[in-house]
Amino acid sequence: MTEKLYFIDSHMKNFEARVLSCTKADRGYEIILSRSAFFPEGGGQPGDIGRLEYCGALINVVDCFEREGDTVHLCESPLPVGERVRGEIDYKLRFSRMQNHSGEHIVSGIAHTLFGCSNIGFHMGNEEVTLDFDKVLTGSEVERLELSANEAVWKNVRFISSFHTKEELENINYRSKKEISGTKVRLVTIEGYDVCACCAPHVDFSGEIGIIKILGFMKYKSGVRLRLLCGADALLHYRESMESIKNISVLLSAKYCGVAGAVGELYEELKREKEEKAALRLALAEKIISSLKPQNGNIIIFDNMLDIKSARVVVNAGAELCEGICALFLGNEGKYTFVMASKGVDLKQKALEINAALSAKGGGSSTMITGNAACSRDKITEYFNMQK
Ligand SMILES: [Zn+2]
Missing domain, CATH: 3.10.310.40 (Diaminopimelate Epimerase; Chain A, domain 1)
Incomplete structure (x- = not known):
């Protein structure tokens, strides 16, 4: 079984390992190492990507997943079994995923405490993160949730992961999205906020998340779906949104905060013009008909x-x-x-x-x-x- 180095240090970028097996597969070569910092997909978080270095040659790891306890690195080229390699994960991507996933735990934990919501779905997409609650929330409740989640970030509280037997779990109050299996269960504790069963790597302190932004929410099944971004992804989204507003304000010669009003006026003007155009066309049609x-x-x-x-x-x-x-x-x-x-x-x-x-x-x-x-x-x- 692969030794999972991200359990020891979630911030590990490089590591050395021995190649245990290398098998040709449909999408490339499936390589299993003695130890790995690569996170195989799980708990809503996609698998890491990165590189393996052998004798100066770099081989891309294009996906990563778990099979019977082993971390399978899907690679573009084969590697000789028994040899030592150096692994390097795409840390920028991994860190942003940790920011989003850790942020999601904070939001879910607080939603559970404040409103009794259970998290029934979590998906980390390329554009944004979605999480589903089993209860309907109002706009002001979502605002309160976002503020409380960011207060947890500002307090810079610790994230602690620990493994527990089923017997130990009977005396621990924790959240879990699915039925727990396996002999030992990993719990991620956010001091003062949440305890949740999770297999993914997380930040060490909530301050690393930077910001938690709820982009929007909608009714979903019998509850709500929240759209969320945290950390670097939230900053990028903020930048892009501001750039967009800036461009609109320049186009309409309107102030930053006044763009919605200016667009509203333009929309009304366009609607009037469309109506006028339709009336003119109808008049023209009648003229053609009369001829x-x-x-x-x-x-x-x-x-x-x-x-x-x-x-x-x-x-x-x-x-x-x-x-x-x-x-x-x-x-x-x-x-x-x-x-x-x-x-x-x-x-x-x-x-x-x-x-x-x-x-x-x-x-x-x-x-x-x-x-x-x-x-x-x-x-x-x-x-x-x-x-x-
Ligand atoms: Zn999780």
């Missing part, structure tokens, strides 16, 4: 101002005036969007022929079809005149 004359054959209209919605109104009116097809083409030479309606021609059946003749992609019902045509105005006119 249409009854025909024996087809009616073909080209226009650049209408949209699909108003074009439908026009072709529906046109279809009443002709025995053939009323076709309206929007756009420019070679890139037309079309709407066609007919009372006398089954357009669903005709679509295949139209698509072939006009280099088009379109379809719909037997009374109306829409699509795009990559052909010239002359080609369209020629086709519909032939159909007369």
Whole structure:
């Protein structure tokens, strides 16, 4: 069984070990070492990545997982069994994961104490961390939870991990997400805040987490799902958010704190303009309709101002005036969007022929079809005149 060095020191970046086995697998080579600081995925935290060095050559560890007590390092190249290697974990990534995971323990512990919530789910994604509680929380309760969690960070309390037998556990009050298995159970204690069964590496002091930010929450099953970021990831998120607000404020010539109001005004203006544009299009559609004359054959209209919605109104009116097809083409030479309606021609059946003749992609019902045509105005006119 691999000696798990992260249990001894969660901040260990480098270590030396002997290669116990190396097996070719689908995704690369599965290498088991005598000892390892790599954390295999577990408890919602992904497996570490990093490198193994042998005779000056660096081999990438692209994933890490546990199998029957051993830590399996998934590597891009093989290593000779029995030889000594030097391991190095991607510590920047590991530390940010420890910050997020340790922050999650603080939030879950406080939510349990303050509101009687049980953590029923924890997922550490690439973008953010989610945790699920079995109880609904209000906005002010979530704010209180976030503040209390950050107060725990400011107090710089200790994280202590310890192993216990099942008998010992009977006398300890601790949280656990799942049924405990194995002879010894690892508990992570946050002094004054929480005791929880967990197999992952954590920070030594809460101050290392830096900040705990709850990004948002939503109803989930019979409780809530919290979106969370801690430490370096929270700082990056803050930076990106501020950059985004700064760019909006420059664009709108609005003050930092006034961007929401400025965007609201812009939104209302846009809504008004959209409504005006729709009314103008409808007026234009009515003007086009009033100019249409009854025909024996087809009616073909080209226009650049209408949209699909108003074009439908026009072709529906046109279809009443002709025995053939009323076709309206929007756009420019070679890139037309079309709407066609007919009372006398089954357009669903005709679509295949139209698509072939006009280099088009379109379809719909037997009374109306829409699509795009990559052909010239002359080609369209020629086709519909032939159909007369
Ligand atoms: Zn945990």
